[in-house]
Amino acid sequence: MEYFKILNLIREPFSNSPEPEFFYQSPKHIRCLQQLELAIRLRRGLNVVLGDVGTGKTTLCRRLITAFAEADTASDAVETHLLMDPAFTSPAEFLTAVALGFGIPARQKRRAAAEAKTSEWQLKESIKDHLLNRGVDEKKIVALIIDEGQNLPDFCLEILREFLNYETNENKLLQIVIFAQREFRQTLDRIENFADRVNLLYTLEPLNLQETREMIRFRIARAGEPGSVPELFSGLGLLAVYRATGGYPRKIITLCHQVILSLIIQNRTRAGWFLVRSCARRMASTGNPSGSWRYGWAPAVATAFIAALVFAISGPVQTGTVQQPEASRPEDPNRAAAAAETPVQPQPALLGKLILKDGRAIWRMLADVYGTANGSVWESVALANPQIRNLGRVKAGEAIHLPALPSPVGALPAGRYWVQLAASRDLEQTYELYRSYQPEAPDLRFLPYWHPRQGVVFSIVLKDGCPDEASALQAIARLPAALASGARVLNGMDRETVFYTR
Known part of the structure; x- marks a missing residue:
């Protein structure tokens, strides 16, 4: 039986023959x-x-x-x-x-x-x-x-x-x-x-992420009925194909063929992250002749891209009341007992959403939140926003959902004292405050982080730490009165803290 007919296709979309009519013109x-x-x-x-x-x-x-x-x-x-x-x-x-x-x-x-x-x-x-x-x-x-x-x-x-x-x-x-x-x-x-x-x-050169997605959709459209393009891959499934193949067209075609066969065997109609990853691992273990397969992705990256799926199911995360995180201090038995009774907050898949304001650039927003707007961050945000076709052309007023991308290293080096100007669990409120502070204090840092007992916190700190508490207090004294009034000194962060900025 011709497997592609089960998926409402009239031709095989991922044949390994060099068919010119299926040539995706990147x-x-x-x-x-x-x-x-x-x-x-x-x-x-x-x-x-x-x-x-x-x-x-x-x-x-x-x-x-x-x-x-x-x-x-x-x-x-x-x-x-x-x-x-x-x-x-x-x-x-x-x-x-x-x-x-x-x-x-x-x-x-x-x-x-x-x-x-x-x-x-x-x-x-x-x-x-x-x-x-x-x-x-x-x-x-x-x-x-x-x-x-x-x-x-x-x-x-x-x-x-x-x-x-x-x-x-x-x-x-x-x-x-x-x-x-x-x-x-x-x-x-x-x-x-x-x-x-x-x-x-x-x-x-190999295809990039966007070209990989467009190539897969193009071939499916070519193989389908005119005007009807079945969505055989979710956004995360398309990302998984790119991660496994590195953007090489031959590997993409080979992997997608195996994924579609798995869909039919499992009586499913759409391939997601885990199905694609499973197929890639199976092909790598059997020594597929198409070459090496990059299936060992970092858990942090996987978590970031699963954000899109979480958002699609449950909508944007809800923010709670504003709270100030406490500075690190020596642990005492009573405080430890109270902390043990505090329920553990799960790590988020999404930090929340920001509305792009008129006159602002998307890359600047990402650089503020994540500390960088490099290719990895850009791809993660693109996958968390499947409703946006081209992330580089976002219009003012559109909502950008920001995935939680854990930093591999701590954002605040140990042994330094840090001046915190504000902290909140409200992403948009804290970010707008951060933007309003910048003209008066340009050396600021937007610092999103998670702690198991505090949940997600969005903090604003001075970019450079101080060697001791006295120096930190002097830095507060030099701030404009409006900023210094709510400032406080932090002496590092708990080891359990996970930062989302680089």
């Missing part, structure tokens, strides 16, 4: 295709595309051939010839393969092969005559496209270099495109007279 792939087409139409000669295994080189190669075949007019058409896996054992074998691809009459090849010493020369002359006829007399552009170019022996590269010498006063008669793995760069470095002929050298 910005980097589009850029590569455009540069290749321009170079070929301008008859610039030699072009090389490098990429790791599974970055989509073969699919890109097929898409390039399809693009030229779909030209609107005969004058725009490019005559393409594909050479796959060129692991030839002799120059004559390589020349014969090229001649066959060009459609040079068989009798010429047989006559040329009659004498071994002259066969190579005669094959080259036949190829040159063919290119002159197609390029000069018929005004055609002829392109030789080679896949798996890292397998080309040195003698093949020398023959290709000779082909590039076939030219008129205006342009090259043969356009060459080589798709190869990154190791081919070492060959170029070693054979300088060949590398000197390269017009375009393009390196394909």
Whole structure:
């Protein structure tokens, strides 16, 4: 039975064949295709595309051939010839393969092969005559496209270099495109007279998180009924695919195929984080030929992205009454007994939400809350806000849900005294207070943290700690009166405290 029909699809969405119609045109792939087409139409000669295994080189190669075949007019058409896996054992074998691809009459090849010493020369002359006829007399552009170019022996590269010498006063008669793995760069470095002929050298990189999500959705849409795109992956499921595959298209396709099979076996309609992770682990344990799988994700990262699921089920977290956290002090038996009776507050999945105000930037908000707005933080926030299509284009008035992203190190180093200006369990209230304080005291730090007996607290502290309590009190005295009135000195934090800023 065709499994994809169970999921209301009319075609298989994750076939491992290089199907051009399922080619997801990411910005980097589009850029590569455009540069290749321009170079070929301008008859610039030699072009090389490098990429790791599974970055989509073969699919890109097929898409390039399809693009030229779909030209609107005969004058725009490019005559393409594909050479796959060129692991030839002799120059004559390589020349014969090229001649066959060009459609040079068989009798010429047989006559040329009659004498071994002259066969190579005669094959080259036949190829040159063919290119002159197609390029000069018929005004055609002829392109030789080679896949798996890292397998080309040195003698093949020398023959290709000779082909590039076939030219008129205006342009090259043969356009060459080589798709190869990154190791081919070492060959170029070693054979300088060949590398000197390269017009375009393009390196394909893996997809980023957004491109990975769009690729999966694109392929599902292609395989589904027009106007009906089933949501087979949750937002966290898409993230799990990216984390496991590193954005390599081949790995994405392989993993998604296994995930869909698991959906059918388990009689489910949507894949989430744990199902994808389970499939990735299973494939890694069985030595899947698609390469290594990055399934050992840090628990902190997993917790951050599960925030989106928690929010979808229960809505935004509720804030409580405002309380000031107590400074660290020597433990006494009575206080310890009282603390033991205090119920433990669970760690949150979400810190809460902030409304983006007019004139503010999303990256600045994230840098204030988390101490940085790097790629990891950006991806975490994007996954916690599936309702926002592009986090870089959030409009004023939109709510941003902030996942709890534990910092791997303490935000307040031990042995220092810290000046705290305010603290609250209300994220939005404390953040607005922090923003209002900045003009008068720019060296501030927004400090969200969790403690098992206090829950989540949002604090505002002076950025730099003091070596002793007297210095901290002097720092308070230098503050404007409005800020100094509520300031207090902290001597570190309990070891159980979890910080959410870097």
